[in-house]
Every structure is written in C-alpha cells, then in structure tokens.
Amino acid sequence: MSHAAVSETFADRLADLGHLDAQRIRTRPAPGTATLDDLVRANGQGDGLCELIDHTLVEKAMSYEASVVAATILSILRQFINPRKLGIVSGADGMFRLIPGNVRGPDVAYASRDRFADGKFPSEAYPSMSPDLAVEVLSLGNTKAEMTRKRIEYFHSGVRLVWIVDCRSRSIAVYTAPDDVVILNEEATLTGGEVLPHFQTPVSAFFEDLDSLSKSPARS
Numbered sequence: 001m002s003h004a005a006v007s008e009t010f011a012d013r014l015a016d017l018g019h020l021d022a023q024r025i026r027t028r029p030a031p032g033t034a035t036l037d038d039l040v041r042a043n044g045q046g047d048g049l050c051e052l053i054d055h056t057l058v059e060k061a062m063s064y065e066a067s068v069v070a071a072t073i074l075s076i077l078r079q080f081i082n083p084r085k086l087g088i089v090s091g092a093d094g095m096f097r098l099i100p101g102n103v104r105g106p107d108v109a110y111a112s113r114d115r116f117a118d119g120k121f122p123s124e125a126y127p128s129m130s131p132d133l134a135v136e137v138l139s140l141g142n143t144k145a146e147m148t149r150k151r152i153e154y155f156h157s158g159v160r161l162v163w164i165v166d167c168r169s170r171s172i173a174v175y176t177a178p179d180d181v182v183i184l185n186e187e188a189t190l191t192g193g194e195v196l197p198h199f200q201t202p203v204s205a206f207f208e209d210l211d212s213l214s215k216s217p218a219r220s
Helices: 003-016 036-044 064-084 144-157 203-214
Strands: 050-053 056-059 087-091 096-099 102-104 108-112 133-137 161-166 171-177 180-184 189-192 196-202
Touching (some): 064 108, 064 133, 102 144, 133 144, 171 203, 196 203
Parallel strands (some): 133 161
Antiparallel strands (some): 050 102, 087 108, 161 171, 189 196
C-alpha cells in the first residue's frame, strides 16, 4: 500500500472516531487490530488511560480541570447513592464493554443494583454491561463529533441518562435520549430524573472546587 493510501486510511479512521487529534491514537497495535487484552496491557502501564473504539486504542482526553470536576461529581453522587445502597458509582478508569469491539470509560458512571448479574460484583477488568448514568466532563481535547458518537453508543447500549458537563460555560447538557437534551446553567438545579429519583443538586455544586483557591481558608 502506498504512503498516500496509508495516510488516507488513517485520516478516515480519525474521522470515523470523531475527528480526533492523531496524537490520541495508539499505533501499537495498529489501529483497527487492537483487542481487549491490548487495552488491559495499555492501561496497566500507567501511561495515560485508553478506551477501545473500533478495535483502536484511543487515549482519553482529560484535563486537570475536568478531572477535578469529575471527582466532585463522583463524590456528590456517592453521598446520595451509597447510604441508600442503590448501586455503584465509578470513575474514568471504570470501563464497560458496551458493544463488540468497544470499551468506554465514562468520567463518572452510576450502575444500579439491577445491572449486576445475580447481584454479584463483576470479576472482569471491563465487564460486559452498561451503566444507568454516564457523565462526561468536557476537556479541550474532546471534539463535538467524538461526544456525539459516544452519546449515541451509550444510549444504544442501554444507558438511560447522560450528563455532558462543560466547565467553561459551567453548564450541563442533560440527555434522556441521543437527541433529547435540556441545557442547565449554573443557577439551575439538576435532578436524577427516573434514573435517580429524589436526587437533586445545584449545578453550581459541580464547579465549587474550581473557585476554592480564590477563597480564604477556614481558620481552625
């Protein structure tokens, strides 16, 4: 195959994946040939975190800002979910085999007890299941096409609710279907809908840590 043909093929793959930056694509193994074992190996090396998309290892784009906000969201959800024993909350390295050839790791996810076969915690590194709620916190490296594809995959695999969190605008896009969205600004209240009845929190709570350094520390 000529160099031009190889370049065109790689460009096509980048487009299929959501017009990603080429630097996010792992080239060993070759794109389109990666397996679940390759993903386990890649994520066990401590050199970034990858998802498996179309048998291609793709590095997750997560900035420090997005990581801080994701940690806050995880904490808020756990405070509601854990005392009620509703299910399990996981972070970005908690990945799910959603559809054949694809393993996704939402920045934060909630899986209800009913999602776990026989009520048992899965022993696989990446279980074949989907969460009820998937949360993605946008980073500069994310593209619109990438997030659209990811959102469609989530709902296709059985996810019931998707939150797309934008740190720059301090807003949350709440999806109950791939194209059914409500945008909440920082002054709004976010609820869990049918997925997490009775859960509610100010949208601003997700971004509190971003302002914490501008506030004086508490005196002991």
